[in-house]
Structures are given as C-alpha cells and as structure tokens.
Amino acid sequence: MSPTHSEAHSEAPSADAAAGPQPAATGRTVLDARDVSRALTRISHEILERNRGSSDLVLLGIPTRGVHLAERVAAKISEVEGNAIPVGSLDVTMYRDDLRMRPARTLMRTDVPTEGIDGRVVVLVDDVLFSGRTIRAALDAMNDLGRPQAVRLAVLVDRGHRELPIRADFVGKNLPTSLVEKVSVHLAEFDDEDSVAISTSATDEGVAN
Amino acid sequence: MKKHLLSAGDLSRDDAELILQTAEELRSLADRPIKKLPALRGRTIVNLFFEDSTRTRISFEAAAKRLSADVINFSAKGSSLSKGESLKDTALTLEAMGADAVVVRHWASGAPHLLANAGWSRSSVINAGDGTHEHPTQALLDAFTMWRHLGDLDGRRIAIVGDVLHSRVARSNALLLRTLGAEVTLVAPPTLLPYGVDGWGVETSYDLDGVLPKTDVVMMLRVQRERMNAAFFPTVREYSRRYGLDGRRMANLQDHTIVMHPGPMIRGMELTADVADSERSVIVEQVTNGVAVRMAVLYLLLGGSEPALGGAEPFETPRPSAPQGPLAPGGEE
Numbered sequence: 058m059s060p061t062h063s064e065a066h067s068e069a070p071s072a073d074a075a076a077g078p079q080p081a082a083t084g085r086t087v088l089d090a091r092d093v094s095r096a097l098t099r100i101s102h103e104i105l106e107r108n109r110g111s112s113d114l115v116l117l118g119i120p121t122r123g124v125h126l127a128e129r130v131a132a133k134i135s136e137v138e139g140n141a142i143p144v145g146s147l148d149v150t151m152y153r154d155d156l157r158m159r160p161a162r163t164l165m166r167t168d169v170p171t172e173g174i175d176g177r178v179v180v181l182v183d184d185v186l187f188s189g190r191t192i193r194a195a196l197d198a199m200n201d202l203g204r205p206q207a208v209r210l211a212v213l214v215d216r217g218h219r220e221l222p223i224r225a226d227f228v229g230k231n232l233p234t235s236l237v238e239k240v241s242v243h244l245a246e247f248d249d250e251d252s253v254a255i256s257t258s259a260t261d262e263g264v265a266n
Numbered sequence: 267m268k269k270h271l272l273s274a275g276d277l278s279r280d281d282a283e284l285i286l287q288t289a290e291e292l293r294s295l296a297d298r299p300i301k302k303l304p305a306l307r308g309r310t311i312v313n314l315f316f317e318d319s320t321r322t323r324i325s326f327e328a329a330a331k332r333l334s335a336d337v338i339n340f341s342a343k344g345s346s347l348s349k350g351e352s353l354k355d356t357a358l359t360l361e362a363m364g365a366d367a368v369v370v371r372h373w374a375s376g377a378p379h380l381l382a383n384a385g386w387s388r389s390s391v392i393n394a395g396d397g398t399h400e401h402p403t404q405a406l407l408d409a410f411t412m413w414r415h416l417g418d419l420d421g422r423r424i425a426i427v428g429d430v431l432h433s434r435v436a437r438s439n440a441l442l443l444r445t446l447g448a449e450v451t452l453v454a455p456p457t458l459l460p461y462g463v464d465g466w467g468v469e470t471s472y473d474l475d476g477v478l479p480k481t482d483v484v485m486m487l488r489v490q491r492e493r494m495n496a497a498f499f500p501t502v503r504e505y506s507r508r509y510g511l512d513g514r515r516m517a518n519l520q521d522h523t524i525v526m527h528p529g530p531m532i533r534g535m536e537l538t539a540d541v542a543d544s545e546r547s548v549i550v551e552q553v554t555n556g557v558a559v560r561m562a563v564l565y566l567l568l569g570g571s572e573p574a575l576g577g578a579e580p581f582e583t584p585r586p587s588a589p590q591g592p593l594a595p596g597g598e599e
Contacts, residue, residue: 148291151305151569161570163284164291169298201300 084256096229268576
C-alpha cells in the first residue's frame with residue numbers, strides 16, 4: 058500500500074487495449090522504439106499545426122498508457138514551442154457502458170491540470186483506438202469537468218473495428234487487424250521498451266467487447 | 267464473493283487496500299465543479315437508521331448521491347419502525363421496494379448480520395454501526411486518514427484511548443488496523459476495557475502517559491454515557507485527568523503524530539479545546555474522508571456485476587461482546 062499511485066496503473070483493464078504489464082513482445086512487432094518515437098514526434102507537430110501553436114492546449118491521457126503518451130507528446134511540443142503544456146489524466150472507468158457487465162473495476166487517477174479545461178483545446182490521448190467506446194466514455198467524463206472549446210483525439214495505434222461514430226484526429230499508425238488479433242502496446246514506463254506488437258491471442262483476454 | 271460489509275474483520279488486506287486506493291481517487295471529486303459520477307445510476311440505496319446519527323447518515327447519503335444512486339432514508343423516528351414493526355417485516359418491505367443496498371444502523375449488536383444472512387432480502391447490507399459491536403466504514407475512514415498522513419501503516423503505532431468497552435469504533439479499528447499491519451494499543455481504565463480483549467490481537471494499557479511518546483496516531487473515543495449502566499469511573503474530572511488529552515500531554519507526542527476523534531466529541535472530557543483545534547487534529551478531515559471512503563465501499567460493492575471485495579479469505583472475527591444491560595438508543599458516529 059502506498060499513497061503514490063504509480064503501481065496502481067498497471068492494473069487498469071482497458072477495453073481498447075491490452076491491460077497490465079505486457080509480457081515480452083510475442084507475435085509480430087509492428088512498431089519498434091524508434092517508430093514509436095517518430096510517430097509521437099509527428100503527432101506533436103500535427104497537433105501544433107492544427108492548433109496554430111500551443112496556446113490553450115491541454116493534453117489529457119487516458120490511463121494507463123495514454124497518460125504516458127500524453128506526457129511524451131507534451132514534452133515534444135514544449136521542446137518545439139519552449140513553453141510547458143498542461144498534461145492531465147482522465148479516468149473513464151465509471152463512464153464505461155460495460156461497467157455493469159463485470160466486477161467493479163479499479164479506479165484510475167483523474168488529474169485535471171490546474172488551468173482546467175474550460176474554453177481550451179483538449180487533446181485526448183490513448184494508446185489504441187478500437188471500438189471507440191472508451192473515447193465515448195471519455196467525452197462523457199469530460200462533460201462533468203468543464204466545457205472545452207474543442208476536443209481532439211490522438212492515438213498511437215488505430216486498429217479499426219469501430220462500433221461508434223468516432224474517429225481520431227492524429228494517428229501514429231493505422232493497423233488493420235482482425236478481431237481475433239491482439240494489439241499490445243509496450244512503453245518503457247512499465248515495460249522494458251517501447252514497441253507495438255500484434256499477436257493472435259489464444260484466449261479472449263485483452264480483446265475488448 | 268462477499269456482497270455485504272458487516273465487519274471490518276471480514277476485509278482481507280487486499281480488500282482494505284483496494285478500498286483505500288479507490289477512496290483516494292474519489293476524494294478529488296469534492297474539488298470538481300460537478301460532484302457527481304454515474305456509477306450507481308438506477309441503483310437504490312436505503313439508509314435504515316434505528317439509532318440517532320447525523321454524521322454517518324449524511325455521509326452515506328452524500329456518498330450515494332455523488333455516485334448517482336437513488337437514496338431512501340428510513341429512520342426509526344416517524345416511521346412504522348417506532349410502532350413496533352419487526353426487523354424482518356422492515357426487511358421484507360425494503361425487498362419489495364427493490365433496494366439494491368441497505369445501510370443499517372441499529373442499537374442491537376448483530377442486527378446487520380441478521381438482516382444480511384436471514385434470507386429476508388437480496389440486498390447488500392452495509393453495517394453503519396451496530397450496538398457496541400462494529401462500525402466498519404468508520405474504521406476504513408480512520409485508516410484512510412492515517413494512510414494519507416503517514417503512508418503505509420505497516421508497523422505504525424496507534425493508540426485508541428477511552429471508552430473502549432462501549433465503542434464499536436474501537437473494535438472495528440482494532441480489526442482493520444491489525445489487518446493493515448499496524449500495532450494497536452488500547453488505553454482505558456480497567457473498567458472500560460471489554461471482556462475478551464485479549465483475543466483482539468492488540469496491546470492494552472492503563473497508562474496514557476507511557477503510551478503517548480511512542481505512538482504515531484492518538485485516537486480519542488467519546489465516553490458513551492448513554493450506554494453506561496454502572497459507575498465505570500468515579501468522576502468526569504478524574505477520568506479526564508487520567509485519560510483526557512490536553513495541551514500538556516500533546517507536548518509529549520512525536521512531531522508527526524496526529525490526533526483523531528470519531529465524533530461527536532465532548533470538549534473538556536476526552537480532549538481539550540486547544541488539542542481539538544491544534545494542527546495535529548485531523549477531526550474535520552475525518553468527516554471529509556468519510557464521504558470518499560463510503561463512496562469507495564458503495565462503488566466496489568454495487569458498481570459492477572458483482573462485488574469487487576472478498577477475494578481472499580478473511581480471518582476469524584471475535585464475537586460481539588454481550589451487551590452491557592439494556593441498550594439505550596443513542597448515537598456514536
């Protein structure tokens with residue numbers, strides 16, 4: 058038990074992404090560390106271009122891996138712009154449409170930057186975009202936090218199979234998958250290295266919805 | 267899978283830590299513009315109070331409402347409960363209304379247990395204080411408050427001082443804090459220590475001044491005169507001289523030691539005003555934390571398809587001590 062929550066992150070079951078610390082990459086690696094870094098650099102520049110600078114930007118990561126991606130993107134943006142970008146995290150657990158279908162899930166941290174989100178351009182950041190249900194939940198969760206001027210979506214991987222009318226504004230890699238495949242995102246913050254792998258999972262675990 | 271919270275002793279260490287971590291995430295809700303989460307939308311929670319309470323009932327009500335549950339308040343006064351309806355008939359009524367959870371406060375030790383296990387209803391039962399037996403959510407909020415101030419409770423020393431005999435708070439705290447690895451010392455006059463306290467797995471002492479310099483937390487208990495049917499100490503003055511916390515005793519505490527009280531407190535009896543208002547006192551914070559902890563309990567019991575608590579095997583709970591004579595309805599938070 059520890060008042061810091063670094064460990065709790067790893068227990069996040071996220072319907073759109075494989076949860077927990079990933080075992081060493083099995084299956085086919087589609088992005089290695091340099092690919093991940095290049096994708097995030099490109100996303101950072103695209104965000105700046107689209108926003109015409111970094112004014113009013115707020116990045117909100119969806120736990121667990123989205124938060125680390127948001128921090129990295131923010132660091133890259135401030136490298137270019139020279140000013141710090143507010144970063145926060147947004148837990149969507151209680152807003153999920155499948156909350157009642159499983160045992161109560163562990164909550165993750167919601168941490169809104171002190172500037173708030175009212176009137177700002179919020180960029181939601183997640184690792185994998187899949188059914189779109191997590192993003193819907195995130196939009197609902199944000200509704201209770203304030204009223205942004207605009208909301209954009211950045212994801213490291215878009216694996217398709219949307220079940221809701223949701224799309225990403227900034228995509229690291231479009232990855233056509235079949236429903237039986239599993240996309241695992243590894244980040245150096247929890248796993249040994251940065252990589253994205255795709256495997257055919259023997260079990261249903263990690264495959265959302 | 268457990269669906270009730272009847273005793274702090276039913277919680278495994280994993281359960282307790284999950285509740286504390288969940289409470290920590292929920293605590294920030296109080297600072298947000300919209301203090302509402304949708305997790306229990308459409309669930310009905312009944313507050314069934316056979317005994318007076320302000321703090322606990324309001325705290326449970328706020329917790330349930332912040333999670334979007336529908337809340338129905340039943341109190342003994344002004345309802346059929348005061349006309350002599352039995353607990354069973356009340357339970358059947360609640361079942362017919364479709365309550366998903368019943369938060370029950372009762373003057374008789376064991377009433378929530380009966381409500382949960384008699385097969386009268388399918389609701390989750392949460393014990394909000396039963397007689398002189400248990401008050402698990404109070405223990406959880408106390409542990410949460412300690413955890414926020416001290417970090418991990420493993421090996422921490424906690425002194426619980428005062429009327430342990432009549433205190434459900436003391437029993438629940440002793441059980442929970444032991445689960446969390448803390449070392450608990452109960453400090454009270456011999457007349458106010460319950461029979462069978464040896465089986466609680468805690469230390470006991472009659473000497474407050476000997477315990478204070480080593481302790482990390484001092485929890486003062488209210489002297490529950492409404493439950494007292496005999497002379498447990500000669501005079502109030504003598505009690506507070508020997509077992510009250512005043513400025514002089516507070517000076518002997520370690521720098522990081524916090525002072526707690528479950529409320530309602532009687533200034534001048536168990537602690538003096540300068541202690542209650544000092545920087546060490548976390549009494550007001552306990553109330554704030556109570557809402558977060560109760561939200562965590564309600565969420566974990568009712569939020570999903572099945573309760574998230576009760577993975578591991580709990581240890582044996584000591585049986586409730588026999589009530590000391592007729593129990594007068596009266597409230598302790």
